[in-house]
Amino acid sequence: MPVYAWAMLVVGAMIVFGFPPIILGTLLLELERAFHWPFFLAERGGDPVLWQHLFWLFGHPEVYIIFLPAAGMVSMILPTMTRTPLVGYRWVVGALLGVGVLSFGLWAHHMFTTGMPHLSAGLFSAASMAVAIPTGIQIFAWLATLWRGKIRNAAPSWFLGAFLSTFVLGGLTGVMLAVVPFDWQAHDTHFVVAHLHYVLIGGMVFPLFAGLYYWAPVVSGKPLSERMGKWGCGLMFAGLNIAFLPMHVTGMLGMPRRVHTYAEGLGWDGLNMTSTLGAFVLAAGIAVVLIDVLLHLRFAGKVDANVWGAATLEWLPQDNYAVRSIPRVESLEPLWDRPQLAKEVEEGRHYLPGTGTGERETIVTSPVDARPQYILILPKWSFLPLIAGAGTAAFFLFLTVKMLVPAAIGGIVALGAIFRWMWENDRGAFHPPMDIGDGIKLAVYASGPVTTSWWAMVVLILVDATVFASLVFSYFYLWTVGSDAWPAPETALPGIAWPLAAALAWVSGSALINWAGRFLRRDGQGWFRALLAGAMALMVTAFAADFLGLHGAGLRPTEHAYGAVVFAVLAWQALHVAVLLIMAAYTLARSWCGLVDTTRRVTFDNTRLFWHYMTAQGLAGLLLIHGASRWLI
Amino acid sequence: MADLTDRFPRTALFTAAGLLIWAADFLFIYIFAAVACARGFADATLLGAGIVPLASFVATVFALAATGVIIAAGARRAGKTGSGNGAFLGSLAAIAALVALIAIVFIGLPGLLLGTCGF
Numbered sequence: 142m143p144v145y146a147w148a149m150l151v152v153g154a155m156i157v158f159g160f161p162p163i164i165l166g167t168l169l170l171e172l173e174r175a176f177h178w179p180f181f182l183a184e185r186g187g188d189p190v191l192w193q194h195l196f197w198l199f200g201h202p203e204v205y206i207i208f209l210p211a212a213g214m215v216s217m218i219l220p221t222m223t224r225t226p227l228v229g230y231r232w233v234v235g236a237l238l239g240v241g242v243l244s245f246g247l248w249a250h251h252m253f254t255t256g257m258p259h260l261s262a263g264l265f266s267a268a269s270m271a272v273a274i275p276t277g278i279q280i281f282a283w284l285a286t287l288w289r290g291k292i293r294n295a296a297p298s299w300f301l302g303a304f305l306s307t308f309v310l311g312g313l314t315g316v317m318l319a320v321v322p323f324d325w326q327a328h329d330t331h332f333v334v335a336h337l338h339y340v341l342i343g344g345m346v347f348p349l350f351a352g353l354y355y356w357a358p359v360v361s362g363k364p365l366s367e368r369m370g371k372w373g374c375g376l377m378f379a380g381l382n383i384a385f386l387p388m389h390v391t392g393m394l395g396m397p398r399r400v401h402t403y404a405e406g407l408g409w410d411g412l413n414m415t416s417t418l419g420a421f422v423l424a425a426g427i428a429v430v431l432i433d434v435l436l437h438l439r440f441a442g443k444v445d446a447n448v449w450g451a452a453t454l455e456w457l458p459q460d461n462y463a464v465r466s467i468p469r470v471e472s473l474e475p476l477w478d479r480p481q482l483a484k485e486v487e488e489g490r491h492y493l494p495g496t497g498t499g500e501r502e503t504i505v506t507s508p509v510d511a512r513p514q515y516i517l518i519l520p521k522w523s524f525l526p527l528i529a530g531a532g533t534a535a536f537f538l539f540l541t542v543k544m545l546v547p548a549a550i551g552g553i554v555a556l557g558a559i560f561r562w563m564w565e566n567d568r569g570a571f572h573p574p575m576d577i578g579d580g581i582k583l584a585v586y587a588s589g590p591v592t593t594s595w596w597a598m599v600v601l602i603l604v605d606a607t608v609f610a611s612l613v614f615s616y617f618y619l620w621t622v623g624s625d626a627w628p629a630p631e632t633a634l635p636g637i638a639w640p641l642a643a644a645l646a647w648v649s650g651s652a653l654i655n656w657a658g659r660f661l662r663r664d665g666q667g668w669f670r671a672l673l674a675g676a677m678a679l680m681v682t683a684f685a686a687d688f689l690g691l692h693g694a695g696l697r698p699t700e701h702a703y704g705a706v707v708f709a710v711l712a713w714q715a716l717h718v719a720v721l722l723i724m725a726a727y728t729l730a731r732s733w734c735g736l737v738d739t740t741r742r743v744t745f746d747n748t749r750l751f752w753h754y755m756t757a758q759g760l761a762g763l764l765l766i767h768g769a770s771r772w773l774i
Numbered sequence: 775m776a777d778l779t780d781r782f783p784r785t786a787l788f789t790a791a792g793l794l795i796w797a798a799d800f801l802f803i804y805i806f807a808a809v810a811c812a813r814g815f816a817d818a819t820l821l822g823a824g825i826v827p828l829a830s831f832v833a834t835v836f837a838l839a840a841t842g843v844i845i846a847a848g849a850r851r852a853g854k855t856g857s858g859n860g861a862f863l864g865s866l867a868a869i870a871a872l873v874a875l876i877a878i879v880f881i882g883l884p885g886l887l888l889g890t891c892g893f
Contacts, residue, residue: 231862235869242793243877246800258811258891260826263884264804271877278873508782509859621812 143453143473144227147234148213151241152206157600158245159202161607162614166195169615169709178698178705180615186623186702190255191615197248198611205244207341209237211348212279215301218348218355219283221451222298223290226474229282236282239275247272253324262321269319276312280305295449296370300351303378304343311339314389329399332392338385342377342423350374350430358448359455362441366433373429380423387412387419445483452477458487466491466578467504469511497575498585504577505593513577515587520566529558560727567731569741588742598747602754605717609758612713613765616706620769627703630770632695639690640767644760646683650676651756654749661739670732676752677725683759684718687711691766710762717755724748789863792844792871796878799837803830803885811891830885837878844871 142150170192172178179185181192220227227233246268253262283305292298314336318324327333350373357365391412396403403409445458452474457464468491472478485491492513493504501519506512520526535551570586577583589595620627627633657672659665688711698708728748731737737745787794806829810816818825844867851864 231865232869235866235873238790238793238866238870239873239877242790242797243873245797246877246881258807258816260807260811260816260884260888260891261804263888264800264807264881267880267884268800268877271880274876275873509785509863621809 144216144230144233144237145210145213147237148209148216151237152209155202155206155209155241155244157603158607159199159206161199161604162195162611163199165608165611165615166192166199169195172698172705172709172712176699178708179702180619180705180709182702185700186619186626187705188619188622188702190252190622191618193252193255194248194618195611195615197251198245201248201251202244204340205240208344209240211304211345211352212237214348214352214355215283215304216279217453218297218351219286219301220290220474221355221449222293222295222301223286224293224450225286225290226452227282228285228289229278230473232278233282236275236278239278240272243268243272243275250319250324253321254328259321266319266321270316273312273316280309280312293449295354296365296367296374297351297355297449299371299374300347300354303374303381304347304351307339307343307347307378307381311336311341311343315340327392329397330392331388331396331398334398335385335388335392338381338388342381342385347374347377350377353430353434355449356455357438358446359444359459360441361437361439362444362446363437364448365437369429369433373426373433376422376426376429378426380419380421380426383419384416384423385419387415391416445487447476447483457483465489466494468492492577492579492581494578497577498572502585504583505587505591513581513583514591516575516577516583516585517593518568518585520562523562525558525562529555529562532556532558556723563727564731567736567741567743569736569738586740588740588746592743594743594747595750598750602751605754606758609713609761612706612710613761616710616765616769619702619706623702626701627770628696628701633703634696634767634770635690635694637767639686640763643683643686643690644763646679646686647756647759647763650679650683651753653679654752658745658749661737661742661745663735663738666732666735666737669737670729673725673729673732677722680718680721680752680755684711684714687714687759687763687766707766710766714759714762717758721748721752721755724751785863788844788847789867790870791867792841792874795837795840795844795871796874796881799833799878800881802833803881806830806833807885807891816891827886830882834878834882834885837882838875841871841875841878844868845875 169178169180173180173182173187179187181187181189183189216227216233247265249257249261249265250269253265314332318327318333318336354365354370357363391409392398394408394412396407396409396413443458443460447456454464454468454470454475456476457468459465465487466485466489468475468482468486470482475482489495493502493516496502497516498518501521502516503519504513505515505517507514532551532553532555536548536555539545539548539551568586570584572585574582574584653672653676657669657676660669660672691707691711696704696707698705725748728737728744731744807816807826810818810826816824816826820828823831848864848866848868848871852861852868854860854864
């Protein structure tokens with residue numbers, strides 16, 4: 142698999158686990174702002190540092206979420222520009238995996254000055270230095286590729302050169318900031334501003350611009366202007382260094398970040414003026430590139446322009462349907478190893494040379510060996526996703542300014558559009574199995590773990606579980622900092638009968654929906670619907686038992702951080718109950734219309750999978766609220 | 775058809791196993807040290823050693839041993855199959871575990887060297 146695809150796979154996994162903490166943090170902040178639940182208010186048992194944890198649990202992986210796609214681009218562009226395969230492909234991929242995981246252990250290095258124990262600071266300092274090792278592996282692989290090959294004098298190469306030099310500088314100052322005593326001095330100064338701009342402009346913007354100049358021919362059939370690209374790169378490189386190199390010094394001289402002015406005579410004036418000049422030079426460089434794009438980038442439609450003599454499949458001839466046929470490849474440089482491949486693909490001599498069903502279709506393969514498994518029918522052209530997107534945006538944007546009615550309308554429009562769109566997409570085996578070429582016959586419909594739909598639900602559950610794990614983290618964090626003032630369990634919690642009743646209802650609901658799966662046949666739909674309705678009632682009962690028990694015991698979310706975090710768990714469960722009720726109602730509606738049966742069952746399978754996850758989350762919530770308070774504290 | 779898909783979670787877990795061991799080791803040491811410092815038992819001793827350095831040391835030894843097993847298994851798989859996805863994924867598991875091994879040593883050191891909370 143190309144390194145860029147590996148990078149995006151790692152980034153995808155990082156997003157799954159990296160974004161949920163900030164989703165939770167934002168929810169808690171909104172609950173505190175709108176309803177006065179005190180998660181971050183110290184006078185009521187909360188802690189503002191919890192916000193920093195939740196933010197940086199997202200924020201530091203995010204730095205690598207930004208950088209890794211750029212690193213993937215470098216590993217694709219460099220071999221073409223040096224006309225030699227990437228040195229140490231396996232090590233580069235291993236390093237991507239390493240960065241992806243290790244980057245989750247660095248979040249608190251942004252918080253060294255919050256008064257954390259030296260021991261914890263030491264741990265995060267060590268992890269921050271450790272992540273430099275896989276990053277170093279990639280840099281040495283790129284340098285070795287440069288050493289082995291012969292670099293082409295072209296705009297993408299210029300941007301790669303700018304990337305390598307500036308990113309290494311930014312990385313090294315990052316290691317300096319990982320040293321705790323140094324960080325105490327440099328924290329919140331211009332030194333940090335210099336570091337992050339060297340990393341982000343050096344590590345992301347330069348590779349991105351290299352990618353723009355490298356891949357422009359894939360879109361427009363011809364490259365952008367070489368002359369303008371080199372001028373743009375030169376100005377940007379000069380501007381970056383003129384603007385941000387002096388900031389290392391202003392930072393060391395004590396200039397704080399995020400100030401709009403300062404007194405004269407502190408020794409910063411000349412350096413800041415230099416930075417200002419550099420910023421204009423940097424902006425001029427970006428402007429040159431943007432003008433080049435405006436003048437020369439056009440969507441060409443049918444394209445056959447492997448202008449750099451690249452080795453990878455995006456350079457195959459293609460039209461608005463992508464490639465004419467899909468080849469099976471066995472090497473990392475297929476276009477170098479099989480010079481006739483582009484012609485064969487264009488002549489339709491590989492898989493799926495034409496549509497068999499008359500629809501938009503592609504091949505789903507096994508994830509490891511890429512063996513064809515079934516034909517995926519892609520959604521038809523429609524305005525519905527656009528309407529759903531607009532409704533979703535309206536929902537959240539109106540909420541931020543507390544315009545509740547327009548927000549509700551936006552939400553309803555979004556849901557309506559999504560359901561209307563989905564209604565057409567679980568189409569069942571509407572076409573007999575078809576030949577994709579090479580004697581391989583594939584079904585046009587599949588269900589279960591072989592489908593992309595099933596895996597999408599698994600990924601959603603992983604995201605969901607990570608939000609819940611962040612909530613568990615918040616509970617225990619608040620316990621470590623303020624549980625001395627938490628109410629005693631016997632006064633705050635209801636009798637054990639309440640959570641036991643809730644647990645029984647959660648498990649029974651899951652059992653019922655599993656049982657419903659046995660009645661998907663045409664003559665069993667009545668039972669199917671009855672069991673699904675029964676499972677819905679049990680789920681509502683489970684939530685109600687938990688909520689009413691806690692409410693009846695007198696616990697309130699506004700009085701103390703303990704009540705707030707307990708009710709946050711309840712609110713999270715309530716959101717899931719609402720979502721599952723909608724999913725179940727949708728499944729019921731499809732059953733009424735005869736659109737769910739033993740083969741056409743993806744809708745039901747997804748609902749059932751999410752239902753079982755909800756049961757697990759419901760039980761975990763009960764254990765946290767009623768178990769942790771009673772037995773651990 | 776099903777066997778190919780069924781193999782994926784196992785293959786993915788094996789490939790990332792070394793790094794997941796690092797994550798478990800990191801979480802254990804972080805949580806243990808944080809709770810010990812917050813709840814005031816960081817100065818306790820067990821068998822004559824401070825409880826935090828001891829916990830950190832034991833976790834590091836276990837994590838190193840487990841990661842070593844993954845490196846060996848990955849290298850064996852890479853050597854046996856010779857070529858193709860099996861060999862590639864074996865070597866990838868070994869390389870990722872080697873990166874994890876170094877990181878495990880790194881994060882084991884603060885507990886041993888600092889030992890106390892030292893606010």
